[in-house]
Amino acid sequence: MLSQDPSTQARRPEDPEPRIHVEGLDVAYGDPGGSRVHAVVDFSLDVRRGEFLTLIGPSGCGKTSILRAVGGLITPDGGKVQIGTTTVTGPVPDEMAYVFQDFALFPWRTALANVEVALELKKVPKSERRERSLEALATVGLTDAADRHPHELSGGMKQRVAVARALVSNCDVLLLDEPFGALDEQTRLVLGTELLRVLESLGKTIIFVTHNLQEAVYLSDRVVAMSARPARIKEIIEVDIPRPRLPEVMVSPAFTDIQHHLFSLLYEESALAMNQR
Amino acid sequence: MQHSARTARVRSLGVALALAAATAGCGGGEDTAAAPASGGEQGQQTEAVTVGLVVDKTFEHGVIPKITKEVGCFEEEALDVEIVAFQGGADLVKGILSDAVDIGAATGFDPPAAAAKGVPMKAFYGVTERSPFVAIAAPGSGIDTVEDLVGKKVGITRFGSATDYVVRVLADDVGSPGGITAVPLGGNPADQLAALKRGDIQAFIWSTEVGFSLEESGDGKIIESFADVVEEDQYAVLMARPDYLQEQSATVERFVQAYECGLSWMQDEANREEGVRLTAQFLEVEESVAEATYEELVDGLTPRGEFNTAGLEQIASVLPDLELADRVPELDEFVTDEFVPVDGS
Amino acid sequence: MNPTRLAIYLGVPLVVLGAWFVLAASGTVNPFLLPAPAEVLADLGSVLTDGETYPHLWTTASQVLAAFLLAAAIGIGIGLPLGWYRTLRRAYEPVLGTIYAVPLIVLYPVIALSFGIGSTSKIVFGALYAFFPIVLGTVSAVSLVDQNLVSAGRSMGARGLTLFRAVVLPAAGPRIMAGLRLGVILATLAVVGGQYIAGTSGLGYLLATAGQSFQTVQMFAYILLTLAFAALVNGLMAALDHYSNRSYR
Numbered sequence: 001m002l003s004q005d006p007s008t009q010a011r012r013p014e015d016p017e018p019r020i021h022v023e024g025l026d027v028a029y030g031d032p033g034g035s036r037v038h039a040v041v042d043f044s045l046d047v048r049r050g051e052f053l054t055l056i057g058p059s060g061c062g063k064t065s066i067l068r069a070v071g072g073l074i075t076p077d078g079g080k081v082q083i084g085t086t087t088v089t090g091p092v093p094d095e096m097a098y099v100f101q102d103f104a105l106f107p108w109r110t111a112l113a114n115v116e117v118a119l120e121l122k123k124v125p126k127s128e129r130r131e132r133s134l135e136a137l138a139t140v141g142l143t144d145a146a147d148r149h150p151h152e153l154s155g156g157m158k159q160r161v162a163v164a165r166a167l168v169s170n171c172d173v174l175l176l177d178e179p180f181g182a183l184d185e186q187t188r189l190v191l192g193t194e195l196l197r198v199l200e201s202l203g204k205t206i207i208f209v210t211h212n213l214q215e216a217v218y219l220s221d222r223v224v225a226m227s228a229r230p231a232r233i234k235e236i237i238e239v240d241i242p243r244p245r246l247p248e249v250m251v252s253p254a255f256t257d258i259q260h261h262l263f264s265l266l267y268e269e270s271a272l273a274m275n276q277r
Numbered sequence: 278m279q280h281s282a283r284t285a286r287v288r289s290l291g292v293a294l295a296l297a298a299a300t301a302g303c304g305g306g307e308d309t310a311a312a313p314a315s316g317g318e319q320g321q322q323t324e325a326v327t328v329g330l331v332v333d334k335t336f337e338h339g340v341i342p343k344i345t346k347e348v349g350c351f352e353e354e355a356l357d358v359e360i361v362a363f364q365g366g367a368d369l370v371k372g373i374l375s376d377a378v379d380i381g382a383a384t385g386f387d388p389p390a391a392a393a394k395g396v397p398m399k400a401f402y403g404v405t406e407r408s409p410f411v412a413i414a415a416p417g418s419g420i421d422t423v424e425d426l427v428g429k430k431v432g433i434t435r436f437g438s439a440t441d442y443v444v445r446v447l448a449d450d451v452g453s454p455g456g457i458t459a460v461p462l463g464g465n466p467a468d469q470l471a472a473l474k475r476g477d478i479q480a481f482i483w484s485t486e487v488g489f490s491l492e493e494s495g496d497g498k499i500i501e502s503f504a505d506v507v508e509e510d511q512y513a514v515l516m517a518r519p520d521y522l523q524e525q526s527a528t529v530e531r532f533v534q535a536y537e538c539g540l541s542w543m544q545d546e547a548n549r550e551e552g553v554r555l556t557a558q559f560l561e562v563e564e565s566v567a568e569a570t571y572e573e574l575v576d577g578l579t580p581r582g583e584f585n586t587a588g589l590e591q592i593a594s595v596l597p598d599l600e601l602a603d604r605v606p607e608l609d610e611f612v613t614d615e616f617v618p619v620d621g622s
Numbered sequence: 623m624n625p626t627r628l629a630i631y632l633g634v635p636l637v638v639l640g641a642w643f644v645l646a647a648s649g650t651v652n653p654f655l656l657p658a659p660a661e662v663l664a665d666l667g668s669v670l671t672d673g674e675t676y677p678h679l680w681t682t683a684s685q686v687l688a689a690f691l692l693a694a695a696i697g698i699g700i701g702l703p704l705g706w707y708r709t710l711r712r713a714y715e716p717v718l719g720t721i722y723a724v725p726l727i728v729l730y731p732v733i734a735l736s737f738g739i740g741s742t743s744k745i746v747f748g749a750l751y752a753f754f755p756i757v758l759g760t761v762s763a764v765s766l767v768d769q770n771l772v773s774a775g776r777s778m779g780a781r782g783l784t785l786f787r788a789v790v791l792p793a794a795g796p797r798i799m800a801g802l803r804l805g806v807i808l809a810t811l812a813v814v815g816g817q818y819i820a821g822t823s824g825l826g827y828l829l830a831t832a833g834q835s836f837q838t839v840q841m842f843a844y845i846l847l848t849l850a851f852a853a854l855v856n857g858l859m860a861a862l863d864h865y866s867n868r869s870y871r
Contacts, residue, residue: 073773093779104774108792108869117788118778149869169778367836374652390836396654437835463820465731468739475738601835 018046019084019173019205020070026078027065039065041230042079047207052199054208054216057226058266058273063209064177066231070207071098071175083173093122097166099176103158105150105165111157112137112146115165122169136168137161139198156187163195167202174199174206180215188212192219193247200244213266217241217258218250225265228273234265321355324528329378331369331387333362335484336574337405337513338382340559345539347555348548353538354531364464370396379521380532385511386439386601388611389593393602397519399613402533403584404513404540407577409570410443410503411488414480415473416495423447423501425479427456432469432481435461437599440482443503445598450506470496486570490562504577511588522613533582533616540580582617657839665843675828679851682813682824685741686855689748689809694802697753701760701798706790708765715761722754727815734820744816744824751812752805759801763794796867803859810855814848825851 027040039062047053055063068074070081072091081088083095091098097118105114115133124132137143140160150158159179166174179195180188196219199206210216216223223237241254249255333339342360345351351358361378363369366387372378374396381387382404391398412431414420420429427448433440441459448457460478462468469481470491480500491497504510515536522529543552552575557567589612596602639659645651646658669675704710730747737743767790775789817826825848832841 068773071777073777091777091779093777096777098774098777100770100774102770104768104770106771106774106789106792108795110869121775121779121784121788151870165778365834367834367838370836371655374655391654394654394836394838396652435831435834437831461822463734463739465734465820467731467735468820471735471738599835600837 017049017084019049019051020047020207021082022046022066022070022079023082024079025066025069025076025081027062027069027074028077029065038230040069040076041232043231043233044079045224045233047205048221049205050203051221052206052208052219054210054220054223055226056210056213056216056223056262056266057231058228058270059211060273060276061226061229061269062231063226067175067177067207067209071096073098093118093169093171095171096173096175097169097171099159099162099166099174099179101178101181103150103155103162103182105158105161107150110147110149111142111153111161114150114161115168118165118169132168133164136164139167140164141194155183156191159183159191163198167198172204174204176206176208178209178211180210180212188215189247195219196245213259213262214250217255217262218245223258223262225262226269228269229276234269237262321531323355323357324525324531325357325359326351326380326528326532327359327361327378329369329372329381330360330362331366331381331383332364334560336409336486336556336560336570338384340556341404341513341536341539341543341578342382343559344543344552344555345536348539348542350535350538350542351532354535356528356531356535358535366390370398373398373516373518379517379525380529381516383514383516384439385514385589385592386596388514388516389589389606390596390601392606392611393593393596393604398516399519399522399611400514400516400584400589401522401529401613401616402515402536402582403511403579403617404515404536404582405574405577405579406511406585406588407574408443408503408507408510408512409484409486409574410440410482411485411499412443412447412480412482412501412503413473413488413491413497414500416498418479420479421500423506424451425500427451427453428458429479430458430460430477432462432472432478433459434464437601442595442599443482445595446507447501447503473497485573486560486562486566489569490566493563493566509585509587509591511585511592514584515582519613522615526615529616536582537580540578543575544578544580584612584614584617586612654836654838657842661839662842662846665839666846669840669843669847675847678824678828679847681741682817682826682851685744685813685817685824686748686806686810688741688745689813690752690802690806692745692749693752693756693805693809696749697756697801697805698760698798701757701801702764702786702791704757705761705764705794706786711761711765715758718754718758718761722758726751726812730816730819734816739820739822744813744821747816748809748813752809755804755808756798756801759804760794760798763797763801764790766797767793796870799863799866803856803863806855806859807852810852 022043022045025040025043026038028036028038031037043062043066055066057063065074069076070088072081072088075089083092086092105111106117109117112130112133115136116129119129119132134143134146137146140163142157142160142164145153145157145161150161153161159182162179166176180191183191192215208216208219217239220239223239225234225237226232227234237258239258241249241252328342330338330342339362342358346358346360361372363372366384369378369381369383370387370391373381383400385400388398388400412423412426420426431444433444435441436459441461444457444459445454448454460472462472462478462481466483466487469478469483472478473481474496482503485499485502488497488499492499515532517529542548549571553564553568553571556571557564560567560570562570586608590608593605593608593611596605642656642659646653646656704714726747729750730743733747733750734743737746771789771793772785775785780788814824814826814829817824818830819826821827821830825844828844829841829848832838832844
């Protein structure tokens with residue numbers, strides 16, 4: 001079962017070397033009142049190469065802080081993050097791509113130009129840039145929207161552009177921070193299933209943050225259920241449902257069992273989190 | 278200072294004026310001057326009058342009404358006087374037209390210029406004929422007389438202003454009409470001095486207190502007094518709308534009496550020290566400068582208010598040259614002598 | 623344009639013109655205070671055709687442009703770092719805001735003394751007035767940039783100046799432009815004002831001279847001319863604003 005070849009396209013959850021290693025992570029920030037809030041305390045986790053891992057927990061529990069620390073967007077106050085054997089001290093654009101909750105598209109650029117910017121910053125030559133960007137847009141089904149500006153696009157379309165932007169640089173790690181958070185239920189379902197279809201074929205390592213139970217179970221190989229702030233792992237659930245997963249699987253007994261289990265884990269944490277505000 | 282003026286050369290009227298002055302100087306003169314023309318002082322109702330100053334910080338237009346008020350001459354005539362400063366003759370005329378002020382402490386240029394524009398305005402009292410303007414050059418510059426200024430540049434406030442007029446007359450006087458270039462530099466003497474120091478101009482025209490001030494600080498030298506050059510002039514007057522003069526003639530009478538009281542007070546030797554002190558205060562200059570200014574100008578005041586009509590005619594005739602009007606107005610359009618003694622009486 | 627809109631746009635100016643006409647024609651106001659519109663327009667016509675006015679227009683335009691460019695360069699130059707670094711912003715934004723509230727016109731005599739009464743003093747004065755809305759607008763623009771956009775840029779590998787150029791500047795653009803629009807208006811006001819107080823040329827000088835010389839008709843003609851000039855300046859800036867923001871909304 002052990003394989004020393006890291007360049008495979010298939011999903012290899014059994015690979016013993018973690019793609020991302022989080023050890024003893026501490027993240028704190030100052031709140032408007034002036035005191036320090038400890039969002040994350042002594043958090044450790046290993047993410048396997050090629051797996052789809054979801055962090056789920058009540059709002060404010062620190063999962064976004066963990067994701068930002070992994071992505072190198074914030075510097076932790078303690079502990080470390082490693083990608084492969086390298087310690088993360090800042091963004092690693094060649095290996096990790098980030099998708100933001102509010103899409104974070106540049107309003108002054110067209111959809112195509114928004115995707116291209118990822119390659120522009122890597123000094124990729126113009127024609128190659130354009131070609132790869134058009135490909136990425138095609139992957140998410142947005143070829144027709146290439147010349148439109150973000151304000152002309154719907155929420156779902158904007159999110160797909162954000163995903164395209166993350167895909168175009170061919171990083172093998174994707175970090176997605178509640179990418180469907182700003183969308184309505186139907187759109188998020190449709191996008192979720194589409195995203196899964198796209199990502200299943202690519203063999204990337206994905207860390208996904210959400211608070212939506214159904215989404216978490218449907219998309220992931222493993223779900224990390226987290227406590228209220230400061231974030232602690234309550235349980236890591238293995239989602240054994242085989243791939244490719246069609247939408248119908250969401251009503252199967254195996255699925256709903258896992259979903260209920262997740263629900264009970266999180267219910268009391270949510271109550272706790274509400275009192276924290 | 279926007280207004281051209283002609284200093285009075287008290288020649289043709291010299292005798293008449295000397296008589297008037299002598300009468301005012303006599304013990305009886307002051308008392309009669311203070312008594313109102315109609316009725317007694319007692320039982321008069323206080324009238325409110327607003328006076329507009331054509332410019333503020335000058336001896337003739339700013340200081341005189343303020344001293345007159347300060348020493349109680351208005352009070353004696355049961356007049357409650359408020360003093361408001363304007364920024365030039367056109368401004369003052371507009372103020373009078375719109376009833377913001379009743380009476381204007383103006384220059385000899387203002388009534389004829391207004392009349393030529395069809396605005397009803399009349400001078401009813403002459404404050405002084407004598408122009409206070411002097412030509413100031415830089416010390417040690419080699420410019421010592423007006424002749425030295427021919428072919429050179431002299432600072433004025435604006436084209437069409439009183440200072441513009443002074444330059445023209447000075448050039449005429451030394452036989453070189455148009456031979457001195459006037460350079461407009463605005464209403465702030467500091468700008469003139471700066472230009473003088475930079476050498477952009479070789480002299481500038483301003484009123485005498487500034488000349489004295491600069492002589493004292495060593496920054497300037499008075500090379501000519503306009504009063505010594507021009508023959509007929511009427512520098513400062515009081516003016517108002519003809520309908521005001523008609524409807525409020527009793528009040529205007531009292532106002533004239535108050536002015537006579539004030540000007541006589543200023544000419545009285547006994548009040549010299551106080552007068553200088555007040556002048557220094559109202560002009561915001563050193564007492565030495567105020568004293569020199571006072572000495573220079575106070576004797577030219579005409580407490581009984583008579584006009585130098587030749588001076589007024591001269592001014593009216595140059596209005597088109599200064600582009601202040603399209604025509605030359607007739608004397609009776611802008612002067613009335615109903616409140617003052619007629620020339621020679 | 624539909625008729626209702628046209629009516630609204632033209633409505634107010636027409637009412638004002640009408641009131642002016644009636645006031646002058648009825649003799650309610652002395653023509654020395656408010657001359658008849660017909661006379662003023664006629665004078666405006668001759669002012670525009672006599673050829674002597676153009677040097678003054680040109681002087682005013684070039685002074686406004688110079689003042690504006692100077693203020694923009696310094697204002698944006700200072701505003702960008704001030705907006706970006708929080709400690710700098712906290713230290714200096716309140717100071718700038720306070721000075722903005724002071725009527726700077728009181729400084730004109732000092733400026734005229736130091737720079738003379740030629741073009742330089744007007745440009746300095748105009749730049750001084752225009753500087754404040756520009757710098758404050760830039761500070762605000764940069765500090766209000768959506769931090770998500772900055773994070774996105776960083777996640778893609780942008781840092782330092784690249785980050786600034788690729789993300790912060792375009793994001794701050796519209797608000798900076800708003801500050802610039804205000805700046806150009808204030809520059810115009812200050813330049814013409816300075817010319818009025820003490821100058822030798824320009825629209826302000828023409829206004830002052832006509833006003834002081836009992837030439838009310840001509841003064842009103844110059845007022846109309848100045849209004850047209852200001853409208854032109856504003857219109858140009860509005861077009862520039864529209865053009866630079868065409869992709870944002």
